[in-house]
Amino acid sequence: MPATAKPHDFVVVANRLPVDISYHADGTISAQPSPGGLVAALQPVLEQRQGGWVGWPGTVGETPAPMSTEGGIQLHPVELSQADFEEFYEGFSNATLWPLYHDVIMRPRYHRPWWQAYERVNARFAQRTAEVAAPNAVVWVQDYQLQLVPGMLKAMRPDLKIGLFLHIPFPPPSLFLQLPWREQILEGMLGADVLGFQLPSCAKNFQALAPQAADRIHAFPISIDTAAFQQSTDIQRTRARFGNPDTLLLGVDRLDYTKGILQRLEAFEELLEQGLIDAERTVFVQVATPSRERLEHYRLTRSKVEEAVGRINGRFGSIGHSVVRYHHQSLKRAELIELYQAADVMVVTPFKDGMNLVAKEYVASHSDGRGALVLSEFAGAAQELRTSYLCNPHDIDSIKAQMLAAINDQGSAEAQQRMEAMYQQVMHCDVERWAKNFLEELLSTP
Ligand code: ADQ
Numbered sequence: 001m002p003a004t005a006k007p008h009d010f011v012v013v014a015n016r017l018p019v020d021i022s023y024h025a026d027g028t029i030s031a032q033p034s035p036g037g038l039v040a041a042l043q044p045v046l047e048q049r050q051g052g053w054v055g056w057p058g059t060v061g062e063t064p065a066p067m068s069t070e071g072g073i074q075l076h077p078v079e080l081s082q083a084d085f086e087e088f089y090e091g092f093s094n095a096t097l098w099p100l101y102h103d104v105i106m107r108p109r110y111h112r113p114w115w116q117a118y119e120r121v122n123a124r125f126a127q128r129t130a131e132v133a134a135p136n137a138v139v140w141v142q143d144y145q146l147q148l149v150p151g152m153l154k155a156m157r158p159d160l161k162i163g164l165f166l167h168i169p170f171p172p173p174s175l176f177l178q179l180p181w182r183e184q185i186l187e188g189m190l191g192a193d194v195l196g197f198q199l200p201s202c203a204k205n206f207q208a209l210a211p212q213a214a215d216r217i218h219a220f221p222i223s224i225d226t227a228a229f230q231q232s233t234d235i236q237r238t239r240a241r242f243g244n245p246d247t248l249l250l251g252v253d254r255l256d257y258t259k260g261i262l263q264r265l266e267a268f269e270e271l272l273e274q275g276l277i278d279a280e281r282t283v284f285v286q287v288a289t290p291s292r293e294r295l296e297h298y299r300l301t302r303s304k305v306e307e308a309v310g311r312i313n314g315r316f317g318s319i320g321h322s323v324v325r326y327h328h329q330s331l332k333r334a335e336l337i338e339l340y341q342a343a344d345v346m347v348v349t350p351f352k353d354g355m356n357l358v359a360k361e362y363v364a365s366h367s368d369g370r371g372a373l374v375l376s377e378f379a380g381a382a383q384e385l386r387t388s389y390l391c392n393p394h395d396i397d398s399i400k401a402q403m404l405a406a407i408n409d410q411g412s413a414e415a416q417q418r419m420e421a422m423y424q425q426v427m428h429c430d431v432e433r434w435a436k437n438f439l440e441e442l443l444s445t446p
Helices: 037-048 082-101 112-132 149-156 182-189 200-209 211-216 235-241 261-273 296-316 333-342 357-364 396-408 413-428 431-443
Strands: 008-016 019-023 029-033 052-056 074-077 133-142 161-165 194-197 217-219 247-254 282-289 324-327 345-348 372-376 389-391
Touching (some): 008 037, 037 431, 052 112, 074 112, 082 112, 112 133, 112 149, 133 149, 149 182, 161 431, 194 200, 194 211, 194 431, 200 211, 211 217, 235 333, 247 261, 247 333, 247 357, 247 396, 261 282, 261 296, 282 296, 296 324, 345 357, 345 396, 357 372, 357 413, 372 396, 372 413, 389 396
Parallel strands (some): 008 052, 008 133, 052 074, 133 161, 161 194, 194 217, 247 282, 345 372, 372 389
Antiparallel strands (some): 019 029
């Protein structure tokens, strides 16, 4: 479908477009929708309002012309050069802001050329948005890669209503103030009429730096498209693939150092070592999506995780039975649901996480009341999923104790009540509600 020249009343601005672009040998280009909660939540609004989406198509250099999705959403690709990708995306976004906002689990790198790239790319996103937004349009900017966009856009187009939602934590002022460009980032964010954070604690951290903006700062915990996790799968068949263990434990993460994958494997290893769980009757499936693979901390995290997997299988596996099944792959949604439904214990142990949708996806896949969730206290989701087995991921004994309790409680009435309470919570507070709450707040601003 050709792109329309008509400006949009509603524009989403995000680092990535909601499609994966493929370039074919015959010179044609195709775009496959990349499903995600954000698209699912915003699709109805975007379609009703003939909305537009400004974002990077995911490949450097060559950039497709504006295009439209089957549902009629107009996509406006923003070009990133190889240097932009390295300095804006890998550098400032993921090696400066990401570690700083995740409580400095790794040391952030402050590098002036990266900051210049961040400014330059944010200006490009703001410019493109200013071009496609109708007078008085509503613009919703997403996440840490684009924190300067609200301020830049407000300066160019004071008529727009601008919202900003941060998907990752906002750190305490004592950490944020390390940032050499802290004033510019604050000013950029304050261009928004509504500033949304995952949790009240993040909103408070920001408010301490900008008390004058208190009435514009709110918490909106993000959630998932619950309907996508309701289909039932053949649990027996999935468990048979893993040799019908008594206990199937599961981890699903982007391979990121914030997610605590190594620590959960080490906790599992100690439980095996102490004979508290039976290696012959237990399987731990860990799926880790490749992520930011050119960055050093990510490579190091991957090699430590893979070393632990090899060591645990070497020590506790037997011929024909691996106790840890590790997949460094991205799975299709249907395959993820099969694993979620078949798993007895889901283990989610980030050191810090804005929300953690995997935890909510697992819960939404269990309308049957089976299963258990071991969840880090430092995941945003822990604020809502109160009947999970909460653990401190910095304390290996805490991870072990909660994993063991979840394993031993299997099949009990208490375990079922815990899951049912969380299921109600997730079904009630889904991503559609999240988007509605944010947009209502934005539309009600003067
Ligand atoms: P992420 O850090 O990516 O998101 P998360 O919220 O768990 O973390 O979302 C990951 C998504 O990727 C989930 O929808 C999950 O199903 C999917 N996924 C993970 N591993 C996969 C695999 N191997 N194959 C296929 N899909 C996989 C950031 C923040 C979070 C915040 C979200 C949304 O870091 O804290 O919850 O944004 O705001």
